[in-house]
Amino acid sequence: MDAASVFTGFQFSDLRFLADAAGRTLLISVLAISIGTMLGCVFGWMLSVARIAGDATLGLLLDVFRSVPLIIQLILFYNFFPIIGFNVSPFTAGTIVLVFYTSALVAAVARGGIDAVPLNTRRAARSLGMTYWQDLRYIVWPIGLRAVLPSWAGVALGVLKDSALVSVLGYVELLRASQILITRTQEPFLILAVVGAFYFALSFPISRITARLERRWQYD
Amino acid sequence: MDYTFHWRPVFRKLPDLLQAGLVTMEVAILAMLAGVVLGLILALVRMSGMRSITWFAVGWIELARNTPALLQLFFFGFGLGAFGIHLSPFLIVLCGLSFNNAGYLAETFRGGFNAVPPTQVKAARSLGMTATQTYLRIIIPQVLRVVYHPMTNQMVWSVLMSSLAMLVGYRELAGETQFLASKTYRIFEFFLATAIIYYVIVKLIIGGSRLLSWRLFRY
Numbered sequence: 001m002d003a004a005s006v007f008t009g010f011q012f013s014d015l016r017f018l019a020d021a022a023g024r025t026l027l028i029s030v031l032a033i034s035i036g037t038m039l040g041c042v043f044g045w046m047l048s049v050a051r052i053a054g055d056a057t058l059g060l061l062l063d064v065f066r067s068v069p070l071i072i073q074l075i076l077f078y079n080f081f082p083i084i085g086f087n088v089s090p091f092t093a094g095t096i097v098l099v100f101y102t103s104a105l106v107a108a109v110a111r112g113g114i115d116a117v118p119l120n121t122r123r124a125a126r127s128l129g130m131t132y133w134q135d136l137r138y139i140v141w142p143i144g145l146r147a148v149l150p151s152w153a154g155v156a157l158g159v160l161k162d163s164a165l166v167s168v169l170g171y172v173e174l175l176r177a178s179q180i181l182i183t184r185t186q187e188p189f190l191i192l193a194v195v196g197a198f199y200f201a202l203s204f205p206i207s208r209i210t211a212r213l214e215r216r217w218q219y220d
Numbered sequence: 221m222d223y224t225f226h227w228r229p230v231f232r233k234l235p236d237l238l239q240a241g242l243v244t245m246e247v248a249i250l251a252m253l254a255g256v257v258l259g260l261i262l263a264l265v266r267m268s269g270m271r272s273i274t275w276f277a278v279g280w281i282e283l284a285r286n287t288p289a290l291l292q293l294f295f296f297g298f299g300l301g302a303f304g305i306h307l308s309p310f311l312i313v314l315c316g317l318s319f320n321n322a323g324y325l326a327e328t329f330r331g332g333f334n335a336v337p338p339t340q341v342k343a344a345r346s347l348g349m350t351a352t353q354t355y356l357r358i359i360i361p362q363v364l365r366v367v368y369h370p371m372t373n374q375m376v377w378s379v380l381m382s383s384l385a386m387l388v389g390y391r392e393l394a395g396e397t398q399f400l401a402s403k404t405y406r407i408f409e410f411f412l413a414t415a416i417i418y419y420v421i422v423k424l425i426i427g428g429s430r431l432l433s434w435r436l437f438r439y
Binding site for chain 1: 223282283285286287288289290291294295298299300301302303376380381383384386387394397407408411412414415418419422423
């Protein structure tokens, strides 16, 4: 076999390979964003209730996830699990780290949302006979959501893009797939452009939709 | 648990790590400065409304904001090779981070400029101020107030993103850590030490920015 036949050019079937990889990028991001957002809302609520005590404990812990590069977190956790006797796949380790990373970012956003609701509005709700949870569900949630939806969308888009870093653990998502193809085809520019287009196609619609939602909600 | 932690190699290499931490700071600050200059230009171009050049600014901003920073780094690292341009690892990181910073900062600056009501410019001019005076005394101080906090955030992101350099072979803090970890096989210990150094760097930046803001925005 001569050297030239080892490398084959970019083919149509490679697009399917990339599409599969895009699906895995989407899978890990959707998992991280959905679970992380739920967890983050709970953390945000805890921070807003516990104030100083919350800042000193939970706030400090969540701050670590925001102050250490994600790539370091991923390598650290991926190498930590075997130490305590678990062998986890790159997918599991990546998802767990991304979930906590997302929850740390969402917690700050959720707290901002809760703080954006005027205290008098909440007092009024309680005076009308609402329970604490009713106040949270029917007063704080709708008002707070509108206040912080753009920030949340920013976090979600950030996580979608940051999921590319799971490739360092060996999970074959979009970016890893591009590296595999580049090694085979030796056409880095073309493939990086195609992968960039995939990422763009995933994230651009989300930013447009949230921008529209934001505008529409302003008139209610 | 049959793993024994070995911290001695980490302590022995601590000076190297701290030195690499300085390299991280250096590249992050350089990328931030380039990002501020380029971002300012992009924001002004985007607001200028000149169709022939606006598309360039919009394209840059949307590409920088809607693709992963790592992809942008790979583009400068491997993608440019298709045109016969081969950058050194340092330049790859610097170009990639500057490109990304500029895209985000352009939108920050645009928001800042939009926050100053245009009537204030007219008022300043009718009071007899020159265009330069109007910019220096009326617009810039107000814009700075709006963009100061997002810029601090971007500086933090710049430091965090610089860790991607380890994937293109530049030995700043993360790259140096990977190098030392693979030499000694103490992966967990080295990366934990590095995580702590990053945490300290980020806290220093946030603390420094807070001190500076007290000095800058006293009234």
